[in-house]
Amino acid sequence: MAHLGAAADGPADSRASRIGVFVCHCGGNISDVVDVERVAAEAARMPGVVLATAHPFVCSDPGQALIEEKIRELELDRVVVAACSPTLHQTTFRRTVDRAGLNQYLFEHVNVREQVSWVVEDREAATRKASRLVRAAAARASHLVPLERRRIPIQPSALVIGGGVAGLVAARDLARRGMKVTLVENRPFLGGRMAQLHTLFPTGENARDLLAGLIQETAREPRIRVLTGAHVIGSEGVVGDFRTRVRLEPRGVDEHLTYPGNAIAACPEETINEFDFALSRRKAIYMAYPGCYPPMPAVDWRSCTRCGKCLAAVGGKGIDLEGEPREIELHTGVIVLATGYDPYEPLYGEYGYGIFPQVLTLQQLIRLLDPEGPSGGRLPGNGAGPGRVAFIHCVGARQVDGVNAPGPDGKVRDYCARTCCTGALHAALELKERYPRARMTSFYQDIRTYGRFHEEYYERAAEKGVLFVRYDPNHPPRVERDRGDHSPLVVRAKDLLTGGLELEVPADLVVLATGVVPHDISELISMYRCAVGYDSFLLEVHPKLRPVELAVSGVFLAGCCQGPMDITEACAAASAAASKAAAMIAQGQVEMDPFVSRVDEALCTGCQTCLTVCPYEAITRDVARRVSRVSDALCTGCGTCVASCPSNAIQQCGFTDAQVISEVDTLLAPEPAHELVLAQGGS
Amino acid sequence: MAEAAPQPVATKGEAAPASWEPRIVAFLCYWCSYTGADAAGTARLKYPPNVDIIRVMCSGRIDPELVTAAFARGADGVMVCGCHIGDCHYIAGNHKTMARMPLVARTLVQLGIDHGRFVHEWVSAAEGDKFAALVERITRQVRRLGPLDWPRRMRERGVPGGRGLGPWGEP
Numbered sequence: 063m064a065h066l067g068a069a070a071d072g073p074a075d076s077r078a079s080r081i082g083v084f085v086c087h088c089g090g091n092i093s094d095v096v097d098v099e100r101v102a103a104e105a106a107r108m109p110g111v112v113l114a115t116a117h118p119f120v121c122s123d124p125g126q127a128l129i130e131e132k133i134r135e136l137e138l139d140r141v142v143v144a145a146c147s148p149t150l151h152q153t154t155f156r157r158t159v160d161r162a163g164l165n166q167y168l169f170e171h172v173n174v175r176e177q178v179s180w181v182v183e184d185r186e187a188a189t190r191k192a193s194r195l196v197r198a199a200a201a202r203a204s205h206l207v208p209l210e211r212r213r214i215p216i217q218p219s220a221l222v223i224g225g226g227v228a229g230l231v232a233a234r235d236l237a238r239r240g241m242k243v244t245l246v247e248n249r250p251f252l253g254g255r256m257a258q259l260h261t262l263f264p265t266g267e268n269a270r271d272l273l274a275g276l277i278q279e280t281a282r283e284p285r286i287r288v289l290t291g292a293h294v295i296g297s298e299g300v301v302g303d304f305r306t307r308v309r310l311e312p313r314g315v316d317e318h319l320t321y322p323g324n325a326i327a328a329c330p331e332e333t334i335n336e337f338d339f340a341l342s343r344r345k346a347i348y349m350a351y352p353g354c355y356p357p358m359p360a361v362d363w364r365s366c367t368r369c370g371k372c373l374a375a376v377g378g379k380g381i382d383l384e385g386e387p388r389e390i391e392l393h394t395g396v397i398v399l400a401t402g403y404d405p406y407e408p409l410y411g412e413y414g415y416g417i418f419p420q421v422l423t424l425q426q427l428i429r430l431l432d433p434e435g436p437s438g439g440r441l442p443g444n445g446a447g448p449g450r451v452a453f454i455h456c457v458g459a460r461q462v463d464g465v466n467a468p469g470p471d472g473k474v475r476d477y478c479a480r481t482c483c484t485g486a487l488h489a490a491l492e493l494k495e496r497y498p499r500a501r502m503t504s505f506y507q508d509i510r511t512y513g514r515f516h517e518e519y520y521e522r523a524a525e526k527g528v529l530f531v532r533y534d535p536n537h538p539p540r541v542e543r544d545r546g547d548h549s550p551l552v553v554r555a556k557d558l559l560t561g562g563l564e565l566e567v568p569a570d571l572v573v574l575a576t577g578v579v580p581h582d583i584s585e586l587i588s589m590y591r592c593a594v595g596y597d598s599f600l601l602e603v604h605p606k607l608r609p610v611e612l613a614v615s616g617v618f619l620a621g622c623c624q625g626p627m628d629i630t631e632a633c634a635a636a637s638a639a640a641s642k643a644a645a646m647i648a649q650g651q652v653e654m655d656p657f658v659s660r661v662d663e664a665l666c667t668g669c670q671t672c673l674t675v676c677p678y679e680a681i682t683r684d685v686a687r688r689v690s691r692v693s694d695a696l697c698t699g700c701g702t703c704v705a706s707c708p709s710n711a712i713q714q715c716g717f718t719d720a721q722v723i724s725e726v727d728t729l730l731a732p733e734p735a736h737e738l739v740l741a742q743g744g745s
Numbered sequence: 746m747a748e749a750a751p752q753p754v755a756t757k758g759e760a761a762p763a764s765w766e767p768r769i770v771a772f773l774c775y776w777c778s779y780t781g782a783d784a785a786g787t788a789r790l791k792y793p794p795n796v797d798i799i800r801v802m803c804s805g806r807i808d809p810e811l812v813t814a815a816f817a818r819g820a821d822g823v824m825v826c827g828c829h830i831g832d833c834h835y836i837a838g839n840h841k842t843m844a845r846m847p848l849v850a851r852t853l854v855q856l857g858i859d860h861g862r863f864v865h866e867w868v869s870a871a872e873g874d875k876f877a878a879l880v881e882r883i884t885r886q887v888r889r890l891g892p893l894d895w896p897r898r899m900r901e902r903g904v905p906g907g908r909g910l911g912p913w914g915e916p
Contacts, residue, residue, distance in 0.1 A: 147783045147786075148800075149780060149783065173783070173798075175786065176782070176783040176785075176786030176787060177782055177783065177786055177798055178794075180786035180787070180789055181785055181786050181789075181790060181791055181792055181794075181877070182791070182792075182794040183791050184794070187794040188794060190794070191794045191797065194797055195797060195798075198797070198799075591836055592836075593832075593833065593834065593835075593836055594831065595831065595832065596829070596831045596832070601832070603834075613834050613835065613836075657802055675805075675841055677835055677836040677837045677838065678835075678836075698835055699802055700802055700803035700805050700806065700834075700835035700838045701801060701802055701803055701805060701806030701838075702803060702805030702806065702835070702838045702841050704806055704808065705805060705806055705807060705808040705809070705811075705841065705845070706841065714802075714806065717801055717802060717806060719808075719811075722799060722801070722811060723811075723814060723818075725799050726770055726799065726811070726814060726815050726818055726820075727818055729768070729770060729797045729799075730768055730770070730815070730818045730819040730820055
């Protein structure tokens with residue numbers, strides 16, 4: 063322990079401090095269990111404490127006024143408030159002391175409600191615990207030093223990554239607030255996953271009509287620059303000035319192309335059309351969908367052989383097959399991630415997928431139902447439509463470890479994908495409308511038509527005769543070839559609603575209502591150092607209070623990169639991200655907690671251990687001085703480097719060793735009542 | 746402390762004074778575990794009053810020497826909690842905790858501190874019940890083991906440190 067020696071701010075400071083302690087009754091929430099007067103009295107005997115008092119509601123206006131008054135009257139230079147959790151009122155009291163002219167980081171918050179009065183029943187034990195914590199805070203307070211919040215100027219511009227519905231909404235909203243926006247989409251066309259849908263729940267509107275309107279709104283905005291075929295390949299800088307390197311794939315086509323249809327028809331190369339989930343094939347020069355934006359074809363360089371037939375078909379103008387990718391650098395103040403999702407791709411053989419041609423995913427069914435889709439809106443067969451359709455819900459969602467096979471990342475998808483229940487019922491109703499004689503069975507775990515007006519789909523489906531079979535997630539249904547000749551397939555399941563009856567349901571078509579997995583953005587995740595949840599979606603700062611912000615300041619989340627959402631929710635999230643980003647820009651600067659790490663150059667031996675542990679690469683080596691140096695702008699204040707430094711050369715502002723140890727010391731010191739006994743015994 | 750290592754230190758079976766109450770220090774990260782402890786309070790779960798919480802921004806800040814320092818200053822038990830792996834607010838601060846704390850646990854045993862006195866667990870912001878159960882567990886274990894009183898042991902062995910010295914062992 064001895065070598066843990068020097069702390070950045072020694073106890074010398076404590077002798078000068080004038081500490082005020084305020085203990086809150088919280089209207090009985092605390093004082094019913096804790097003897098707050100005794101806590102205050104015991105705190106008053108701590109060195110440096112010049113005032114210790116209790117108040118019914120310290121957070122109330124009179125309570126805050128009392129703090130301000132006492133700071134001025136008694137020239138307090140440290141304030142301790144013992145009240146509720148700091149997550150509730152720490153900011154409140156920091157502002158209070160700030161108003162009284164005291165640095166807000168000379169304030170110490172003690173939690174004696176959530177962590178004392180609400181969890182301890184015995185009055186004596188609770189009072190002693192509260193007293194220990196308050197005295198420890200007083201000891202810590204004497205080690206506090208004034209800190210300044212970090213302020214970083216911010217450019218009024220934004221980068222939106224992802225050109226799906228969430229990215230489009232975010233870009234449009236930001237531009238309308240006067241920000242310059244660059245929207246990058248790595249595919250050659252805007253629209254994302256929404257373009258692959260046909261009609262939308264709960265309004266029944268056409269997805270691409272709605273999207274076309276939104277794209278027009280976005281593209282018309284003079285402040286928005288749209289880059290398609292653009293891949294983010296590198297990022298430097300921090301909030302206020304992100305410098306993003308983007309690689310632009312050549313489109314191969316420019317606005318001089320007059321007859322795109324001729325060029326596409328002339329192309330001899332064909333490849334799988336991922337837009338139709340492999341249900342159709344497309345040419346190497348192609349338009350993703352009718353009415354797509356930008357309204358001109360693009361060349362798929364992976365399948366193009368540069369034969370030049372398209373060029374010949376259009377008279378040699380408007381197509382350039384020799385283009386090279388180029389790199390540009392974008393400078394923006396903030397970043398919005400709208401990278402979206404991928405539908406879960408069932409494994410080979412999962413519910414017969416890939417084995418039986420009659421097994422489709424819900425996304426494939428939607429493509430087939432789309433009059434502009436690969437089959438012109440007709441299902442395969444003789445035109446009479448499928449006689450019996452089985453829907454299986456929760457494919458690649460709400461999976462059970464040990465029952466369902468894990469994905470390539472070794473994890474099962476155990477979360478609810480939230481959109482597939484309503485989506486599947488929506489498709490079932492559409493199918494029923496087109497083919498009224500179709501008999502449909504829905505195999506489900508729980509029907510989660512949770513959204514506003516979504517429950518109607520369930521009710522209508524039940525009315526229209528869709529049969530619901532509830533299966534046990536531990537015994538999912540099995541799709542097998544029918545031994546008889548009633549239908550090509552049979553679905554076997556145990557129906558929980560009839561007490562576990564084994565059902566055999568013949569099916570001409572099996573539709574897998576597949577879940578939602580995040581689009582693979584592992585490069586962006588490491589580039590922006592995003593936090594990722596156990597479900598592999600991006601993790602917000604706080605699910606309730608800061609739902610669209612990443613912990614990395616200046617990076618915001620829009621849409622399904624954060625978790626499964628329907629279009630309504632994705633648009634709400636995108637608008638929220640845009641307004642958060644705009645609010646940050648409007649302030650002209652960003653403020654951050656000052657809990658950064660500091661290197662004491664005199665102690666640093668230059669071993670560079672801290673460089674290896676910092677998750678934000680905020681520490682660099684000063685080669686000339688052979689020491690480590692922390693970038694204030696990059697440091698997020700986790701303190702990992704402090705714990706790893708073998709020379710104790712790094713201290714975290716606000717959490718120095720001396721501050722933490724002073725707390726430990728006081729918590730473990732003899733309690734006041736014991737002190738009395740010991741003193742008598744010793745003399 | 747090398748010279749003290751060969752002789753095992755008895756930490757069990759000492760007669761505890763009737764008034765003795767276990768003193769346990771818990772280091773909690775602010776984002777998950779501290780909020781988890783708050784959640785226990787919000788749910789009005791009851792748990793023993795022996796665990797005093799010290800918050801840090803990330804469990805990655807918890808220097809192994811903070812754990813030993815707590816024991817050296819008279820703690821009967823120490824608890825370390827952070828966000829579950831994958832949920833760290835600072836991407837991977839808890840990965841360092843995950844690497845450090847098992848070593849701390851082994852070192853403590855070598856120093857003669859029963860493994861029951863040290864608890865390292867992940868507690869999410871929603872796991873108030875888990876936090877309360879952990880407090881129950883460590884309090885029960887430490888109560889069974891009796892007082893540790895390392896400051897006195899260190900004094901008897903002439904090891905510098907413990908109370909009566911400055912915060913870092915210096916006189």
